[in-house]
Amino acid sequence: MHAFRNILRIEARLYLRDLPTLLLTVGLPTVILVVLGLVPSLRKPDPTFDGQTFVSYFAPSLLVVTLAMVGVNILPAVLATYRERGVLRRLATTPAHPAALLAAQLVLALAGILASALLLIVVARLAFGVPLPRHPLGFTLAFILGTAALLSLGLLVAAVARTTRAAQALAVPLFLVTMFFGGVYLPRFLLPDVVARIGDYTPPGVQALLDAWTGAPPQALHLGIMAVIAVVAGAGAAKLFRWE
Amino acid sequence: MPVIEVTHLKKRYGDLVAVDDVSLAVEAGEIFGVLGPNGAGKTTTVECVAGLRVPDGGGVSVLGLDPRRDAAQLRQRVGVQLQESQLPDRLRVAEALELYASFYRNPADPAELIDKLGLGDKRNTAYKKLSGGQKQRLSIALALVGNPEIAILDELTTGLDPQARRDTWGLIEQVRDSGVTIVLVTHFMEEAERLCDRVAVIDRGRVVALDSPAGLVSTVAPEQRIRFRPSAPVDDRLLTDLPEVSAVQRTGSQVVVTGTGELLHAVTSVLARHQIVAADLRLEQSTLDDAFVELTGHRPAN
Structure with missing residues (x-):
């Protein structure tokens, strides 16, 4: 516990030292939100979105940006680099276990995701009148399960990739697919219906987030799928992860 | 009494026999060299001693302990510097040493160690900005920061220029003089001749000779x-x-x-x-x- 705390402190410092990446990770969704929110027509209620504004409709997709960046891109890249450079192996020779470093990275990933989501929700509320999530409990649950599913996939990538390059080769397509089905590249109402429906079930489960934020409680099936993905990918990662 | 005893060690990776039959004993306070061509099984042998790998056969005893069963105790008492082991780019020298010191019950003073290793003016320098020799000295410092009784150093001076190599040798002698037993894996004969009290030559997974450097020369190539x-x-x-x-x-x-x-x-x-x-x-x-x-x-x- 003692070693974990010290490692977490140092790793947090290393993140803060890389300020551009940190700002991009935490702030990018909010920046996109602000840019879109400056377009007046996107702030008008529209029947396409059940009488919501486009900004409200699109906000959950913006949550996907940080989740995807941190979960399937940064986390596996950092872990694969630490393994390839022998950082984990060196730690294995000391009384501290390399799992402490992995845990510290997970905590930091969660912190980044949480900071980014809070910033987005608060700015959306204050600047563009997007209501706070209507179903706070359902939203929190959808967010936690979606995050868990993506982080587990990220860990699985870090587990099966032997090198940093291999991790990148797996992470980039996974990142693009997550962003695509999450409706980041093209808003979901413009996607063919079947693609949008697939997106309901790909992590982090953007439909559940949208439902809980602006409409009905999230559907149990949507949440259940995220839980299954989190557990299966997480168990796979735990089984396959190598420290060197 | 030997501090490290390896008896009939065997280790296989799939079909590849990395260590076939290695027996050796390291005495307290000596610098013991492990020499051999690339792929001879040197690193695998010391990794078994350090408890990083599980042998397929034979016995390993370090300070009277079993490296796998008593891993937690041994990690407090054995410092290891691994081949090609790096640190995060942005981590600073003092941060690295303070972090690693915090893992041990009875660590050395990081600030003192930094000075002793000639890194005093680099304490706030990021790992990425260190020269090869400085990185190597930091790596040695990390292996010593827990005040170990045994230090295992793998490919200590590979990639260093001749001056940095000589400085490192002087440092290792100082460490030995402070009472630490040192196991040195190397393929530089000059290094072994200069530093080691005894050397084991390993070839194709077996010990082919074990003697002092001078003894080895006079019996093998007289x-x-x-x-x-x-x-x-x-x-x-x-x-x-x-x-x-x-x-x-x-x-x-x-x-x-x-x-x-x-x-x-x-x-x-x-x-x-x-x-x-x-x-x-x-x-x-x-x-x-x-x-x-x-x-x-x-x-x-x-």
């Missing part, structure tokens, strides 16, 4: 060569009659005498008796390099 220009003509028989001499050759005005044992003494005595002065006299002895080639059939990588 041949010596003397070159000189005699001040007066010398009859070859004068020299070939000596029991120490095996051959005499001439190149121009130079005489080259090959032999073993107290060759120099025997040759100079017989010349003196005949009032012949040996000008430009040079003695060429085999080095650990030659012994290594004899033992393994490989040129040491360099």
Whole structure:
């Protein structure tokens, strides 16, 4: 516990030292939100979105940006680099276990995701009148399960990739697919219906987030799928992860 | 009593036999070298000693403990510097040492260690900005920060320039003088000759020789060569009659005498008796390099 705390402190410092990446990770969704929110027509209620504004409709997709960046891109890249450079192996020779470093990275990933989501929700509320999530409990649950599913996939990538390059080769397509089905590249109402429906079930489960934020409680099936993905990918990662 | 005992160690990776049969014992307070060509099984052997790998057969005992069963205790008492082990780019020297010190019950003072390793003006420098020699010294410092009784150092000076290598050697001697037993994995013969009290030569997963560097040279490659220009003509028989001499050759005005044992003494005595002065006299002895080639059939990588 003692070693974990010290490692977490140092790793947090290393993140803060890389300020551009940190700002991009935490702030990018909010920046996109602000840019879109400056377009007046996107702030008008529209029947396409059940009488919501486009900004409200699109906000959950913006949550996907940080989740995807941190979960399937940064986390596996950092872990694969630490393994390839022998950082984990060196730690294995000391009384501290390399799992402490992995845990510290997970905590930091969660912190980044949480900071980014809070910033987005608060700015959306204050600047563009997007209501706070209507179903706070359902939203929190959808967010936690979606995050868990993506982080587990990220860990699985870090587990099966032997090198940093291999991790990148797996992470980039996974990142693009997550962003695509999450409706980041093209808003979901413009996607063919079947693609949008697939997106309901790909992590982090953007439909559940949208439902809980602006409409009905999230559907149990949507949440259940995220839980299954989190557990299966997480168990796979735990089984396959190598420290060197 | 030995602090490390390895008996009939075996380790396989799939079909590849990395360590076939290695037995050795390291005494307290010595610098023990593990030499061998690439892929001979040196690193695997020390990784089993450090508890990083599980042997397929044989026994390993370190400070009377089992490296796997008593891993937690041993990690407090054994410092390891692994081959090609790096740190995060943005981590600073002092941060790294303070972090690693915090893992141990009875650590060295990081600030003192930084000074001792000549990194005093680099304490706030990021790992990425250190030179190869500085990175290596930091790596050694991390292996020592827990105040270990045994330090295992793998490929200590690979990639360092000659000056940095000599500085590192001086440092290792200091560490040994402070009472730490050192296991040094290397393929630099000069390094082993300079530092090691005893060396084990490993080839194809087996120990092919175990002795002091000088002992190894004199048993494996005992041949010596003397070159000189005699001040007066010398009859070859004068020299070939000596029991120490095996051959005499001439190149121009130079005489080259090959032999073993107290060759120099025997040759100079017989010349003196005949009032012949040996000008430009040079003695060429085999080095650990030659012994290594004899033992393994490989040129040491360099």
